[in-house]
Amino acid sequence: MRRTFLTLLLLSAAPAQADSLMPSAALADTQLPDARQEEQATALMETLRCLVCQGQSIADSNAEMAGDMRALVRRRIAAGEKPDDIRTWLIARYGNWVSYDPPLDAVTWPLWAMPVLLIAAGLYLARGRFRRRGR
Structure with a gap:
């Protein structure tokens, strides 16, 4: 009985251990100081699919991978890169599936x-x- 309870307890804790213990990326949940750049970043993030959740955009997902992608988008926009160039780079890296609007x-x-x-x-x-x- 005790083994069964311990096994069930360990199995139910497995999803909680899915994310790593590392802190989230610097710009994953922090907006850019420039409102225009943040607006561009948000618009782009809403059109990109989370690679882990598959049904959510990276703007809506709480997955660690989506946080990393949000940080990447914000960093690149803050560096002056155009949203279309960032989208092109992400599609080249992850395939057309990452975009909600495949060609x-x-x-x-x-x-x-x-x-x-x-x-x-x-x-x-x-x-x-x-x-x-x-x-």
């Missing part, structure tokens, strides 16, 4: 075409149903 290319065109194809198929099926019902 249209040979790999992503089915994602862009699928909604149109599904709507067309739905209209075709509905047309057939209404045509039968009218007879």
Whole structure:
């Protein structure tokens, strides 16, 4: 009984140990002093996907990796780099998946075409149903 309880206790503590004990990056949760630069950084961070959470932007995520990416974005913008250049660098490093707005290319065109194809198929099926019902 004691072993089972200890095992369950250790297993439930495992997610709490997922983040490291290192302090967060310097600019992960600190805004830039220049309001215009912070606005640029925030706008960019909201368009970048957290690599750990996958469903959140780095602006919304509490993951350590997202904090590191927020700090990187703020550092580069404070250094005078343009948001588009930072986005290009991050896409080159992590792939198109890091962006919530992937470009249209040979790999992503089915994602862009699928909604149109599904709507067309739905209209075709509905047309057939209404045509039968009218007879």
